[in-house]
Amino acid sequence: MKIARFLLWSCCAVLLLAACSSEGDDLGIVARVNGEPIYLSQLEFQHDLLHMDGAGAFVPTVEALRDEYGKILGDLIVLEMVHQELRSRGLEVTEEELAEQERKVRSDYPDDTFEQVLVEEYIDLAAWRERLRYHRSLEKFHELVLRPQVKIDYREADAYYREHIKDFQLPETLRVLVVRAADKSSLRKALKIWRDSTDPEAMQEVGNVAVHEITVRQRQLSSPWLEALQELPDGEASQIIEEKFGYEALVLLERLPAKLLDPTQAYPLVEQALTRRKVAQAFEKWLSGAWKRYHIEVSRHLLPVEESEETAVAGSGQEEAGAALDAATGDSEHSDADAVSPGETESSPASATDAEE
Incomplete structure (x- = not known):
């Protein structure tokens, strides 16, 4: 799931923090949401993840x-607002929930390879x-907050199916079973054991073996996987493939032929698409109201240069500008796999027919 790129200088007045280095209490703080700080270290961490694959490839301008x-700060502010909204409703994420989410992520990594990924990618x-x-x-x-607000009428679902019939033509x-281990x-x-x-x-x-079933389009396979599965009969395992953090093999369970889903078969996907759209609308509505209730302060160093200079001249503590919200939000469809892996960015399905793990 992907949160929108939200431009902070938007649809509301934003109070400026004094230069962060000028006061001891604000050292390393780039913003506050109702007094709760967002730190420069959080900003740098997210920025590093953004450029993880292309680190050192270019030097950006100031x-x-x-x-x-x-x-990135806009995203962090919205996330902090969501966190505080949950807390006000008695729904905030508990330590037990967080530990369970981490356990699910770690279960995807045989043995101690989770820690190896953190070290290799310099992730704190x-x-x-x-x-x-x-x-x-x-x-x-x-x-718990947005989804209960969404209602879908059967006529709306039928109209969506007819308008997007091509989306339900499955290739x-x-x-496939993906079997991974730290050693051969x-x-x-x-x-x-499988044989x-x-x-x-x-x-x-x-010991040290992880097994996951996935359903994937053939055209989405990587070259090593495509080669391994090309001539493989159903029920058979591929040769062992060496990976960066261990070894893996693929077991082909079944080849599913291309087909057009009928309305009944397509309904869960139609519902998912409509829900995603309506949840995004509900999120926008909540956000537009929340901006009026939340007290947000931002370091002047992250404001556009022209606006920062104008504010300094005018002596005003407020900034106004335009907004953009391009999120695709909706029901979580990843279940256990939806927890964020090290270095992975949140994403949402491109269409109703995308392969799901």
């Missing part, structure tokens, strides 16, 4: 850097956990 930081665990908390807060906000897809020996043992019993749960009894 203007570009200011713009990127401003957009505490900062990652804070990001996970925000992510779970947004999920709860959608599930050939594959059901454990992976071989797990594959032998003897075809039981995915039994495979996980081997």
